[in-house]
Amino acid sequence: MKSAHIPRATIQRLAVYVQVLETLLQEGDSVISSDGLARACGVNPSQIRKDLAYFGEFGVRGVGYYVQDLLTAIKQSLGIDRTWNVALVGVGNLGRALLRHGIFRRRGFILVGAFDCDPFKIGEEVAGLEVVCSRRLKEKVSELEIEIGIITTPPERAQRAANYLIEAGVRGIVNFAPARISVPENVAVEYVDFMHHIFSVAFNISINQSKGLS
Template identity: 45%
Template sequence: MKENIVISKATIDRLPIYFRTLRLVQEEGLEIISSEELGQRLGVTPEQIRKDLASFGQFGKKGVGYFVRELIRNIGEILGLHCNWNVAVIGLGHLGWALAHYRNFDSLGFNLVAMFDVDPAKVGQVIKGTTISHLDQLEEVMRERNIHIGIITVPEIHAQSVADRMVAAGVRGIWNFAPRKIKVPATVRVINEDLSVGLSSLSFYLARQTPVNP
Protein backbone atom coordinates (compact mmCIF):
# COMPACT_ATOMS: atom_id res chain seq x y z
CA MET A 1 0.00 0.00 0.00
CA LYS A 2 1.20 3.48 -0.75
CA GLU A 3 2.38 5.38 2.28
CA ASN A 4 0.55 8.42 3.66
CA ILE A 5 -2.53 7.88 1.48
CA VAL A 6 -5.93 7.89 3.14
CA ILE A 7 -8.07 5.11 1.67
CA SER A 8 -11.80 5.89 1.55
CA LYS A 9 -14.30 3.49 3.11
CA ALA A 10 -16.04 3.24 -0.27
CA THR A 11 -12.82 1.94 -1.83
CA ILE A 12 -12.29 -0.55 0.98
CA ASP A 13 -15.89 -1.75 0.67
CA ARG A 14 -15.43 -2.37 -3.06
CA LEU A 15 -12.32 -4.53 -2.63
CA PRO A 16 -14.20 -7.63 -1.40
CA ILE A 17 -16.55 -7.25 -4.37
CA TYR A 18 -13.58 -7.15 -6.76
CA PHE A 19 -12.11 -10.17 -4.98
CA ARG A 20 -15.33 -12.21 -5.21
CA THR A 21 -15.85 -11.35 -8.88
CA LEU A 22 -12.27 -12.19 -9.79
CA ARG A 23 -12.62 -15.59 -8.15
CA LEU A 24 -15.69 -16.22 -10.34
CA VAL A 25 -13.75 -15.04 -13.38
CA GLN A 26 -10.98 -17.47 -12.50
CA GLU A 27 -13.49 -20.32 -12.25
CA GLU A 28 -14.61 -19.43 -15.78
CA GLY A 29 -11.05 -20.03 -16.95
CA LEU A 30 -10.11 -16.42 -17.79
CA GLU A 31 -6.48 -15.57 -17.12
CA ILE A 32 -6.57 -11.87 -18.06
CA ILE A 33 -9.33 -9.30 -17.59
CA SER A 34 -9.48 -5.62 -18.45
CA SER A 35 -10.83 -2.91 -16.16
CA GLU A 36 -13.58 -2.39 -18.78
CA GLU A 37 -14.77 -5.99 -18.60
CA LEU A 38 -14.49 -6.10 -14.82
CA GLY A 39 -16.45 -2.87 -14.63
CA GLN A 40 -19.21 -4.25 -16.85
CA ARG A 41 -19.61 -7.23 -14.54
CA LEU A 42 -19.82 -5.01 -11.47
CA GLY A 43 -21.57 -1.89 -12.71
CA VAL A 44 -18.49 0.15 -11.77
CA THR A 45 -16.63 2.43 -14.17
CA PRO A 46 -13.21 1.26 -15.37
CA GLU A 47 -11.80 4.57 -14.09
CA GLN A 48 -13.09 3.84 -10.60
CA ILE A 49 -11.56 0.37 -10.62
CA ARG A 50 -8.19 1.68 -11.73
CA LYS A 51 -8.35 4.45 -9.13
CA ASP A 52 -9.25 2.03 -6.34
CA LEU A 53 -6.44 -0.36 -7.18
CA ALA A 54 -3.92 2.44 -7.68
CA SER A 55 -4.43 3.37 -4.03
CA PHE A 56 -2.55 0.19 -3.13
CA GLY A 57 0.11 0.01 -5.85
CA GLN A 58 0.61 -0.78 -9.51
CA PHE A 59 -1.36 -3.73 -10.84
CA GLY A 60 -1.89 -5.06 -14.33
CA LYS A 61 -0.17 -4.19 -17.57
CA LYS A 62 -1.15 -1.26 -19.74
CA GLY A 63 -2.75 -2.41 -22.98
CA VAL A 64 -3.12 -5.96 -21.66
CA GLY A 65 -5.19 -5.89 -18.48
CA TYR A 66 -5.00 -7.55 -15.10
CA PHE A 67 -3.65 -11.05 -14.63
CA VAL A 68 -6.52 -12.64 -12.73
CA ARG A 69 -4.59 -15.02 -10.47
CA GLU A 70 -2.08 -12.33 -9.55
CA LEU A 71 -4.76 -9.73 -8.81
CA ILE A 72 -6.70 -12.20 -6.65
CA ARG A 73 -3.55 -12.82 -4.63
CA ASN A 74 -2.76 -9.11 -4.32
CA ILE A 75 -6.27 -8.09 -3.26
CA GLY A 76 -6.45 -11.05 -0.88
CA GLU A 77 -3.25 -9.84 0.81
CA ILE A 78 -4.59 -6.26 0.98
CA LEU A 79 -7.73 -7.62 2.66
CA GLY A 80 -5.63 -9.68 5.06
CA LEU A 81 -7.20 -12.94 3.92
CA HIS A 82 -3.81 -14.66 4.11
CA CYS A 83 -3.73 -14.21 7.91
CA ASN A 84 -5.91 -17.25 8.68
CA TRP A 85 -8.18 -15.59 11.24
CA ASN A 86 -9.80 -17.75 13.92
CA VAL A 87 -13.55 -17.16 14.16
CA ALA A 88 -16.27 -17.95 16.70
CA VAL A 89 -20.07 -17.85 16.27
CA ILE A 90 -22.03 -16.90 19.38
CA GLY A 91 -25.70 -17.87 19.17
CA LEU A 92 -26.78 -20.90 17.13
CA GLY A 93 -30.30 -19.81 16.21
CA HIS A 94 -31.41 -19.90 12.57
CA LEU A 95 -28.93 -17.25 11.42
CA GLY A 96 -26.02 -18.48 13.53
CA TRP A 97 -26.67 -22.03 12.35
CA ALA A 98 -26.61 -20.90 8.73
CA LEU A 99 -23.36 -18.97 9.24
CA ALA A 100 -21.78 -21.93 10.99
CA HIS A 101 -22.47 -24.00 7.86
CA TYR A 102 -21.19 -21.33 5.46
CA ARG A 103 -18.91 -23.28 3.15
CA ASN A 104 -16.70 -20.40 2.02
CA PHE A 105 -15.19 -19.53 5.41
CA ASP A 106 -12.25 -21.87 4.86
CA SER A 107 -11.59 -20.84 1.27
CA LEU A 108 -11.45 -17.19 2.34
CA GLY A 109 -8.95 -17.85 5.11
CA PHE A 110 -11.36 -17.79 8.08
CA ASN A 111 -11.15 -20.73 10.48
CA LEU A 112 -14.39 -21.41 12.35
CA VAL A 113 -12.92 -22.93 15.50
CA ALA A 114 -15.56 -22.22 18.17
CA MET A 115 -19.34 -21.94 18.55
CA PHE A 116 -21.41 -21.09 21.62
CA ASP A 117 -25.01 -21.42 22.70
CA VAL A 118 -27.06 -21.89 25.89
CA ASP A 119 -29.53 -24.46 24.53
CA PRO A 120 -28.72 -27.89 26.04
CA ALA A 121 -30.05 -29.51 22.86
CA LYS A 122 -27.37 -27.74 20.80
CA VAL A 123 -24.41 -27.76 23.18
CA GLY A 124 -22.20 -30.73 22.34
CA GLN A 125 -23.33 -31.00 18.72
CA VAL A 126 -20.57 -30.98 16.12
CA ILE A 127 -20.62 -28.79 13.00
CA LYS A 128 -17.85 -29.26 10.45
CA GLY A 129 -15.61 -30.80 13.08
CA THR A 130 -16.19 -28.12 15.75
CA THR A 131 -18.16 -28.82 18.92
CA ILE A 132 -20.70 -26.28 20.16
CA SER A 133 -19.67 -25.08 23.64
CA HIS A 134 -21.87 -23.62 26.34
CA LEU A 135 -21.81 -19.83 26.58
CA ASP A 136 -20.49 -20.16 30.13
CA GLN A 137 -17.19 -21.35 28.63
CA LEU A 138 -16.82 -18.40 26.26
CA GLU A 139 -13.79 -16.67 27.80
CA GLU A 140 -11.93 -19.90 28.45
CA VAL A 141 -12.45 -21.33 24.98
CA MET A 142 -11.79 -18.05 23.15
CA ARG A 143 -8.45 -17.58 24.88
CA GLU A 144 -7.52 -21.22 24.44
CA ARG A 145 -8.25 -21.16 20.70
CA ASN A 146 -6.93 -17.64 20.09
CA ILE A 147 -10.15 -16.26 18.60
CA HIS A 148 -9.61 -13.11 16.51
CA ILE A 149 -13.17 -12.50 15.26
CA GLY A 150 -16.48 -13.05 17.01
CA ILE A 151 -19.80 -13.27 15.17
CA ILE A 152 -22.76 -12.20 17.32
CA THR A 153 -26.13 -13.72 16.41
CA VAL A 154 -27.75 -13.63 19.85
CA PRO A 155 -30.99 -11.80 20.77
CA GLU A 156 -30.66 -8.03 20.97
CA ILE A 157 -30.91 -7.92 24.75
CA HIS A 158 -27.77 -10.05 25.14
CA ALA A 159 -25.60 -8.51 22.40
CA GLN A 160 -23.72 -5.98 24.56
CA SER A 161 -22.92 -8.42 27.35
CA VAL A 162 -21.65 -10.97 24.83
CA ALA A 163 -19.53 -8.27 23.16
CA ASP A 164 -18.09 -7.25 26.55
CA ARG A 165 -17.10 -10.82 27.31
CA MET A 166 -15.49 -11.29 23.90
CA VAL A 167 -13.49 -8.09 24.28
CA ALA A 168 -12.32 -9.24 27.71
CA ALA A 169 -11.22 -12.51 26.10
CA GLY A 170 -9.07 -10.64 23.57
CA VAL A 171 -11.18 -10.60 20.42
CA ARG A 172 -10.00 -8.08 17.81
CA GLY A 173 -13.05 -7.82 15.56
CA ILE A 174 -16.79 -8.34 15.88
CA TRP A 175 -19.34 -9.04 13.15
CA ASN A 176 -22.58 -8.05 14.84
CA PHE A 177 -25.92 -9.30 13.51
CA ALA A 178 -27.93 -8.24 16.56
CA PRO A 179 -30.24 -5.29 15.78
CA ARG A 180 -28.49 -2.87 18.10
CA LYS A 181 -25.23 -0.95 18.20
CA ILE A 182 -22.68 -2.32 20.60
CA LYS A 183 -20.00 -0.34 22.41
CA VAL A 184 -16.42 -1.57 22.34
CA PRO A 185 -12.95 -0.07 22.90
CA ALA A 186 -11.36 1.78 19.97
CA THR A 187 -8.93 -1.13 19.56
CA VAL A 188 -11.77 -3.47 18.50
CA ARG A 189 -13.32 -3.15 15.06
CA VAL A 190 -17.07 -3.73 14.70
CA ILE A 191 -19.09 -4.35 11.55
CA ASN A 192 -22.86 -4.15 12.09
CA GLU A 193 -25.25 -6.11 9.89
CA ASP A 194 -28.88 -5.23 10.60
CA LEU A 195 -31.04 -7.32 8.27
CA SER A 196 -34.13 -5.22 9.01
CA VAL A 197 -32.35 -2.10 7.77
CA GLY A 198 -31.50 -3.72 4.44
CA LEU A 199 -35.03 -4.99 3.91
CA SER A 200 -36.56 -1.67 4.93
CA SER A 201 -34.32 0.18 2.47
CA LEU A 202 -35.34 -2.23 -0.28
CA SER A 203 -38.99 -1.69 0.64
CA PHE A 204 -38.50 2.08 0.38
CA TYR A 205 -37.30 1.86 -3.21
CA LEU A 206 -39.78 -0.79 -4.30
CA ALA A 207 -42.71 1.19 -2.89
CA ARG A 208 -41.75 4.10 -5.16
CA GLN A 209 -41.22 1.99 -8.27
CA THR A 210 -44.04 -0.52 -8.12
CA PRO A 211 -47.78 0.15 -7.65
CA VAL A 212 -48.92 -1.43 -4.40
CA ASN A 213 -52.53 -2.51 -3.89
CA PRO A 214 -53.92 -1.40 -0.52
Protein backbone atom coordinates (compact mmCIF):
# COMPACT_ATOMS: atom_id res chain seq x y z
CA MET A 1 0.00 0.00 0.00
CA LYS A 2 3.03 2.27 0.41
CA SER A 3 3.20 4.76 -2.41
CA ALA A 4 5.88 7.19 -3.54
CA HIS A 5 3.18 9.30 -5.13
CA ILE A 6 1.53 10.68 -2.01
CA PRO A 7 1.83 14.48 -2.30
CA ARG A 8 3.90 16.34 0.28
CA ALA A 9 0.89 18.38 1.45
CA THR A 10 -1.02 15.14 2.13
CA ILE A 11 1.88 13.82 4.23
CA GLN A 12 1.82 17.03 6.27
CA ARG A 13 -1.89 16.57 6.93
CA LEU A 14 -1.43 12.86 7.76
CA ALA A 15 0.69 13.90 10.74
CA VAL A 16 -2.30 15.91 11.98
CA TYR A 17 -4.67 12.99 11.34
CA VAL A 18 -2.35 10.71 13.36
CA GLN A 19 -2.35 13.24 16.23
CA VAL A 20 -6.15 13.60 16.24
CA LEU A 21 -6.81 9.85 15.83
CA GLU A 22 -4.48 9.01 18.72
CA THR A 23 -6.27 11.54 20.93
CA LEU A 24 -9.63 9.98 19.96
CA LEU A 25 -8.35 6.49 20.84
CA GLN A 26 -7.09 7.71 24.21
CA GLU A 27 -10.51 9.21 24.87
CA GLY A 28 -12.12 5.86 24.06
CA ASP A 29 -13.74 6.80 20.71
CA SER A 30 -13.67 3.86 18.30
CA VAL A 31 -15.63 5.45 15.43
CA ILE A 32 -15.73 8.98 14.00
CA SER A 33 -17.77 10.50 11.17
CA SER A 34 -15.81 11.98 8.29
CA ASP A 35 -17.24 15.43 9.11
CA GLY A 36 -16.24 15.05 12.77
CA LEU A 37 -12.72 14.00 11.83
CA ALA A 38 -12.45 16.90 9.38
CA ARG A 39 -13.57 19.39 12.04
CA ALA A 40 -11.14 18.00 14.64
CA CYS A 41 -8.28 18.20 12.12
CA GLY A 42 -9.19 21.66 10.87
CA VAL A 43 -9.50 20.63 7.20
CA ASN A 44 -12.56 20.30 5.00
CA PRO A 45 -14.33 16.93 4.64
CA SER A 46 -13.65 16.56 0.91
CA GLN A 47 -9.93 17.11 1.52
CA ILE A 48 -9.81 14.42 4.18
CA ARG A 49 -11.65 11.93 1.95
CA LYS A 50 -9.21 12.68 -0.88
CA ASP A 51 -6.15 12.29 1.38
CA LEU A 52 -7.38 9.02 2.89
CA ALA A 53 -8.20 7.57 -0.52
CA TYR A 54 -4.41 7.11 -1.05
CA PHE A 55 -4.59 4.31 1.52
CA GLY A 56 -7.61 2.41 0.28
CA GLU A 57 -11.31 2.37 1.11
CA PHE A 58 -11.79 3.34 4.73
CA GLY A 59 -15.03 5.21 5.15
CA VAL A 60 -18.02 3.05 6.05
CA ARG A 61 -21.30 4.50 4.76
CA GLY A 62 -23.50 5.71 7.61
CA VAL A 63 -20.74 5.06 10.16
CA GLY A 64 -17.63 7.02 9.27
CA TYR A 65 -14.17 5.73 10.08
CA TYR A 66 -12.98 3.05 12.50
CA VAL A 67 -10.34 4.99 14.42
CA GLN A 68 -7.91 2.13 15.13
CA ASP A 69 -8.03 0.71 11.57
CA LEU A 70 -7.49 4.11 10.02
CA LEU A 71 -4.59 4.91 12.36
CA THR A 72 -2.93 1.56 11.62
CA ALA A 73 -3.30 2.05 7.88
CA ILE A 74 -1.86 5.57 7.93
CA LYS A 75 1.07 4.49 10.11
CA GLN A 76 1.83 1.55 7.80
CA SER A 77 1.76 3.80 4.75
CA LEU A 78 4.11 6.33 6.35
CA GLY A 79 6.48 3.61 7.57
CA ILE A 80 5.86 4.65 11.20
CA ASP A 81 4.30 1.36 12.32
CA ARG A 82 7.73 0.45 13.71
CA THR A 83 10.29 2.30 15.85
CA TRP A 84 13.16 4.38 14.43
CA ASN A 85 16.40 5.08 16.28
CA VAL A 86 17.39 8.73 16.22
CA ALA A 87 20.60 10.68 16.98
CA LEU A 88 20.56 14.31 18.07
CA VAL A 89 23.56 16.51 17.19
CA GLY A 90 23.98 19.78 19.12
CA VAL A 91 23.22 19.65 22.84
CA GLY A 92 22.34 23.32 23.42
CA ASN A 93 19.10 24.66 24.93
CA LEU A 94 16.92 23.44 22.10
CA GLY A 95 18.72 20.08 21.83
CA ARG A 96 18.24 19.47 25.56
CA ALA A 97 14.55 20.37 25.34
CA LEU A 98 14.06 17.90 22.46
CA LEU A 99 15.99 15.14 24.26
CA ARG A 100 13.62 15.59 27.22
CA HIS A 101 10.48 15.90 25.05
CA GLY A 102 8.30 12.81 25.40
CA ILE A 103 6.62 13.16 22.00
CA PHE A 104 9.36 11.47 19.95
CA ARG A 105 9.26 8.26 21.96
CA ARG A 106 5.45 8.26 22.11
CA ARG A 107 5.38 8.32 18.31
CA GLY A 108 8.05 5.62 17.92
CA PHE A 109 11.13 7.78 17.37
CA ILE A 110 13.64 6.76 20.04
CA LEU A 111 16.43 9.21 20.81
CA VAL A 112 19.33 6.81 21.40
CA GLY A 113 22.34 9.11 20.97
CA ALA A 114 23.26 12.73 21.85
CA PHE A 115 26.30 14.28 20.17
CA ASP A 116 28.22 17.53 20.53
CA CYS A 117 31.72 18.72 19.66
CA ASP A 118 32.05 20.91 22.79
CA PRO A 119 34.53 19.21 25.18
CA PHE A 120 32.65 20.73 28.13
CA LYS A 121 29.47 18.90 27.12
CA ILE A 122 30.99 15.53 26.21
CA GLY A 123 30.37 13.02 29.01
CA GLU A 124 27.49 15.01 30.49
CA GLU A 125 24.21 13.11 30.94
CA VAL A 126 21.04 14.57 29.41
CA ALA A 127 17.70 12.73 29.57
CA GLY A 128 19.50 9.51 30.41
CA LEU A 129 21.97 9.75 27.48
CA GLU A 130 25.67 10.44 27.74
CA VAL A 131 26.76 13.20 25.35
CA VAL A 132 29.29 11.76 22.89
CA CYS A 133 31.81 13.59 20.66
CA SER A 134 30.32 14.21 17.18
CA ARG A 135 33.44 12.67 15.61
CA ARG A 136 32.30 9.31 17.01
CA LEU A 137 29.03 9.39 15.08
CA LYS A 138 30.14 6.76 12.56
CA GLU A 139 30.92 4.20 15.23
CA LYS A 140 27.79 5.00 17.25
CA VAL A 141 25.38 5.07 14.29
CA SER A 142 26.36 1.53 13.45
CA GLU A 143 26.40 0.34 17.08
CA LEU A 144 23.04 1.92 17.96
CA GLU A 145 21.40 1.28 14.56
CA ILE A 146 20.59 4.96 14.10
CA GLU A 147 18.59 5.83 10.96
CA ILE A 148 17.58 9.47 11.50
CA GLY A 149 19.55 12.51 12.67
CA ILE A 150 18.19 15.66 14.32
CA ILE A 151 20.41 18.75 14.00
CA THR A 152 20.13 21.41 16.74
CA THR A 153 23.56 23.04 16.36
CA PRO A 154 24.13 26.76 15.79
CA PRO A 155 23.55 27.57 12.08
CA GLU A 156 27.27 27.76 11.21
CA ARG A 157 27.80 24.18 12.41
CA ALA A 158 24.75 22.61 10.75
CA GLN A 159 26.55 21.55 7.55
CA ARG A 160 29.36 19.88 9.47
CA ALA A 161 26.83 18.01 11.62
CA ALA A 162 25.04 16.91 8.44
CA ASN A 163 28.34 15.71 6.95
CA TYR A 164 29.12 13.62 10.04
CA LEU A 165 25.64 12.08 9.97
CA ILE A 166 25.79 11.28 6.24
CA GLU A 167 29.30 9.80 6.44
CA ALA A 168 28.01 7.66 9.29
CA GLY A 169 25.30 6.28 6.99
CA VAL A 170 22.25 8.22 8.21
CA ARG A 171 19.75 8.68 5.36
CA GLY A 172 17.28 11.11 6.94
CA ILE A 173 17.83 14.45 8.70
CA VAL A 174 15.50 16.84 10.53
CA ASN A 175 17.29 20.19 10.71
CA PHE A 176 16.23 22.64 13.44
CA ALA A 177 19.24 24.94 12.83
CA PRO A 178 18.35 28.10 10.90
CA ALA A 179 20.63 27.26 7.95
CA ARG A 180 20.24 25.44 4.64
CA ILE A 181 22.32 22.26 4.29
CA SER A 182 23.55 20.39 1.19
CA VAL A 183 23.00 16.64 1.10
CA PRO A 184 23.24 13.91 -1.55
CA GLU A 185 20.08 12.91 -3.42
CA ASN A 186 19.58 9.74 -1.36
CA VAL A 187 19.31 11.66 1.92
CA ALA A 188 15.90 12.99 3.01
CA VAL A 189 15.99 16.40 4.72
CA GLU A 190 13.28 18.36 6.49
CA TYR A 191 13.64 21.83 7.99
CA VAL A 192 11.84 22.83 11.18
CA ASP A 193 11.76 26.58 10.72
CA PHE A 194 10.11 28.47 13.60
CA MET A 195 10.69 31.75 11.85
CA HIS A 196 8.51 31.13 8.83
CA HIS A 197 5.62 30.41 11.19
CA ILE A 198 6.16 33.56 13.23
CA PHE A 199 6.67 35.61 10.03
CA SER A 200 3.43 34.19 8.71
CA VAL A 201 1.55 35.11 11.89
CA ALA A 202 2.95 38.67 11.81
CA PHE A 203 2.01 38.96 8.13
CA ASN A 204 -1.53 37.72 8.75
CA ILE A 205 -2.03 40.06 11.71
CA SER A 206 -1.02 42.96 9.47
CA ILE A 207 -3.38 41.77 6.72
CA ASN A 208 -6.29 41.33 9.17
CA GLN A 209 -5.66 44.80 10.60
CA SER A 210 -5.67 46.35 7.13
CA LYS A 211 -8.97 44.54 6.41
CA GLY A 212 -10.36 45.96 9.67
CA LEU A 213 -10.85 42.42 11.04
CA SER A 214 -9.19 43.08 14.39
